[in-house]
Amino acid sequence: NAGVTQTPKFQVLKTGQSMTLQCAQDMNHNSMYWYRQDPGMGLRLIYYSASEGTTDKGEVPNGYNVSRLNKREFSLRLESAAPSQTSVYFCASSEFPWTGEGTGELFFGEGSRLTVL
Amino acid sequence: AQKVTQAQTEISVVEKEDVTLDCVYETRDTTYYLFWYKQPPSGELVFLIRRNSFDEQNEISGRYSWNFQKSTSSFNFTITASQVVDSAVYFCALSERGGGATNKLIFGTGTLLAVQP
Numbered sequence: 001n002a003g004v005t006q007t008p009k010f011q012v013l014k015t016g017q018s019m020t021l022q023c024a025q026d027m028n029h030n031s032m033y034w035y036r037q038d039p040g041m042g043l044r045l046i047y048y049s050a051s052e053g054t055t056d057k058g059e060v061p062n063g064y065n066v067s068r069l070n071k072r073e074f075s076l077r078l079e080s081a082a083p084s085q086t087s088v089y090f091c092a093s094s095e096f097p098w099t100g101e102g103t104g105e106l107f108f109g110e111g112s113r114l115t116v117l
Numbered sequence: 118a119q120k121v122t123q124a125q126t127e128i129s130v131v132e133k134e135d136v137t138l139d140c141v142y143e144t145r146d147t148t149y150y151l152f153w154y155k156q157p158p159s160g161e162l163v164f165l166i167r168r169n170s171f172d173e174q175n176e177i178s179g180r181y182s183w184n185f186q187k188s189t190s191s192f193n194f195t196i197t198a199s200q201v202v203d204s205a206v207y208f209c210a211l212s213e214r215g216g217g218a219t220n221k222l223i224f225g226t227g228t229l230l231a232v233q234p
């Protein structure tokens with residue numbers, strides 16, 4: 001059972017380049033999320049998708065776009081990378097806990113380490 | 118607005134000592150969940166526990182225990198007889214029922230626990 005799979009795991013970009021982080025989950029979860037982790041900042045929510053066909057901004061959406069391609073896949077795009085976007089990116093998925101559909105636990109991918117020079 | 122504060126940035130203990138990690142949260146919602154996650158040096162995020170706002174019972178799981186007190190808006194985590202394998206960053210997180218049809222988590226900045234042999 002793969003859970004949440006992110007690609008690539010490592011990437012180095014030059015300022016101004018673009019790239020897409022891919023994420024797929026095989027747990028049939030409705031909700032998916034993108035977080036970034038920076039030293040001393042914890043995990044901050046970039047974008048999330050409550051269900052297929054919907055996306056919403058989180059705490060730090062500037063400089064990013066997302067696509068919920070289908071129920072399984074949720075991609076994060078950097079159109080013009082900046083050094084401030086150097087970070088570790090985590091994709092996650094969950095069920096909706098309030099109606100008893102799940103525990104609400106977020107299942108995380110292994111992370112993608114992005115460096116922007 | 119929701120917020121999670123982990124005031125302890127780093128803690129260092131000697132093996133077999135007990136250690137408590139503090140978590141204080143802010144929310145206007147009456148229905149919410151609190152979580153703890155562990156991030157070992159390998160980088161993955163490991164779910165430890167979920168507690169809902171209507172259940173103030175303390176929980177014990179082996180050497181781990183959690184103390185939830187709504188009166189002080191705290192959800193503290195104690196490791197008894199710490200071991201080197203407990204060395205990790207520990208994150209406390211909050212999700213609110215009023216957050217919409219999803220379970221987006223707001224994380225604290227984390228506490229780095231170093232257990233010395």
